[in-house]
Structure formats: C-alpha cells, structure tokens
Amino acid sequence: MTGLLVVTAVPAEADAIRAGLTDPTVTVAPVGVGPAVAGAATARLLALAEAAGKPYRAVVSAGIAGGFVGRAPVGGTVLANRSVAADLGAESPAGFIPLEELGMPPELLGGGSAVPADPGLLAALRTALPEATVGAVLTVSTVTGTAASTAALADRHPDAVAEAMEGYGVAVAATHAGLPFAELRTVSNPIGPRDRGSWRMREAFAALTAAAAALR
Ligand SMILES: O=C(O)c1cccc(C(=O)CC[C@H]2O[C@@H](n3cnc4c(=O)[nH]cnc43)[C@H](O)[C@@H]2O)c1
Numbered sequence: 001m002t003g004l005l006v007v008t009a010v011p012a013e014a015d016a017i018r019a020g021l022t023d024p025t026v027t028v029a030p031v032g033v034g035p036a037v038a039g040a041a042t043a044r045l046l047a048l049a050e051a052a053g054k055p056y057r058a059v060v061s062a063g064i065a066g067g068f069v070g071r072a073p074v075g076g077t078v079l080a081n082r083s084v085a086a087d088l089g090a091e092s093p094a095g096f097i098p099l100e101e102l103g104m105p106p107e108l109l110g111g112g113s114a115v116p117a118d119p120g121l122l123a124a125l126r127t128a129l130p131e132a133t134v135g136a137v138l139t140v141s142t143v144t145g146t147a148a149s150t151a152a153l154a155d156r157h158p159d160a161v162a163e164a165m166e167g168y169g170v171a172v173a174a175t176h177a178g179l180p181f182a183e184l185r186t187v188s189n190p191i192g193p194r195d196r197g198s199w200r201m202r203e204a205f206a207a208l209t210a211a212a213a214a215l216r
Pocket residue numbers: 009010033034063064065066067140142143144163164165166188189190191196
C-alpha cells in the first residue's frame with residue numbers, strides 16, 4: 001500500500017502543494033483541468049498503482065477555487081463536505097433540474113450528482129486545518145462569470161462555499177476504486193462577474209503551500 005494521492009489540475013498547484021508537504025509518502029500529480037480529464041487521469045493513476053500491487057490508500061482533489069462572497073474569503077482555505085456536479089442535469093424555463101430529478105433509472109446515475117467526503121479523512125483535515133471553511137464545493141465545467149448565474153448557483157446551493165472544476169470527477173474515480181476521497185481548495189477569486197484582475201493566484205498558491213502539511 002502506498003500513501004495518499006493528491007491530484008491537482010495544473011502543475012503550478014502541484015508545485016505549491018509539494019513545497020509545503022511534510023509526509024514523503026504523499027504523491028502529488030497534476031491531472032488536467034475539468035471534471036472529465038481529471039476523473040479519467042485519476043482513474044488511470046489509481047488503476048496503474050493497483051495493478052503494480054501498490055494501491056493508494058486515499059485520494060484528495062486539491063487546488064485553487066472561486067469562493068462565494070460572504071461564505072469563503074479570497075486567500076482562505078476550504079474543505080468540501082461534499083463535491084457536487086453543479087451543472088449535471090437539465091435546464092428548463094422553470095430553472096435547473098438536477099440529475100436525480102430527471103426520472104432516470106437509479107442504476108444509471110452512479111453515486112448521483114454529489115459525492116460526500118470520507119468522514120475520517122475530512123475529520124483529519126479539519127483537525128489539521130481548523131481555520132478552513134467547510135461546506136459543499138461545486139464542480140462546474142464553465143467558470144461562473146455573471147451576476148445572474150452566481151445568484152442562481154448560490155440560491156440553488158445554500159450550503160456551497162466554493163466552485164472549482166475537478167472535484168466531482170476525481171471523487172467518482174476514487175469511489176469507483178473504493179477509496180476514501182476529500183477535496184481541499186484555496187480561494188483565488190470571488191465568484192461573480194468575470195474580472196480576471198480580481199484573481200489573487202499568488203495568495204491562493206501560498207495558502208495551498210500552508211495547507212499542504214495537513215496532507216499526510
Ligand atoms: O478565466 C480565465 O481566463 C482563466 C485563465 C487561466 C486560467 C484559469 C484557471 O486556471 C481557472 C480554472 C482552474 O482553477 C480552478 N478555479 C479557480 N477559480 C475558479 C472559479 O471561480 N470557478 C471555477 N474554477 C475555478 C479550477 O478548478 C480550474 O482548475 C482561468
């Protein structure tokens with residue numbers, strides 16, 4: 001059995017995490033942006049490790065995120081109690097319909113559109129990161145960039161603290177491998193009307209380095 005697998009979207013996030021790691025058994029791998037590529041690449045890493053007789057013992061999706069204003073501040077750290085596929089479903093004139101309400105056979109829905117964090121892993125991360133905000137982290141395929149879509153998302157998910165683009169995909173890969181999963185994010189930008197000037201990448205990467213000691 002090998003240690004924890006931490007997957008990020010991009011190499012800069014992986015570097016920020018490696019800079020703060022204290023546990024040499026932790027593996028950090030950038031797997032790409034978005035739930036599909038991140039999920040597929042994570043599943044491959046897990047399968048290869050298993051085939052080599054050195055399975056990982058848990059998976060963490062980590063990186064930067066947008067924070068809902070008033071729920072998670074820029075520069076802060078967030079732990080997901082569940083990772084939610086926020087745009088998996090159907091639009092209708094009456095609003096968004098989540099996957100579970102589309103009338104499909106349950107066996108086609110996998111674990112559904114939200115994967116809860118492993119309770120033991122989340123508890124350990126919360127203890128190591130007492131300042132972290134805990135709540136749902138949304139996985140979106142499109143970075144939210146208008147006031148209207150921000151308000152709709154915040155209304156639909158009153159428990160959501162942040163959005164990113166990989167957590168749910170990685171969670172599905174971990175679940176299929178029978179492994180505990182958690183999502184850790186640091187906030188680079190407020191979710192809202194697109195304003196690249198408001199992104200604080202350096203702050204978020206520094207927060208990732210500070211949080212990395214909790215990954216063990
Ligand atoms: O919007 C852009 O112009 C842009 C340009 C270069 C890079 C990026 C990103 O890396 C953003 C996506 C990346 O970071 C996570 N992330 C960070 N903030 C958010 C957000 O507000 N909404 C969704 N995802 C966010 C995400 O997990 C990706 O890996 C953007």
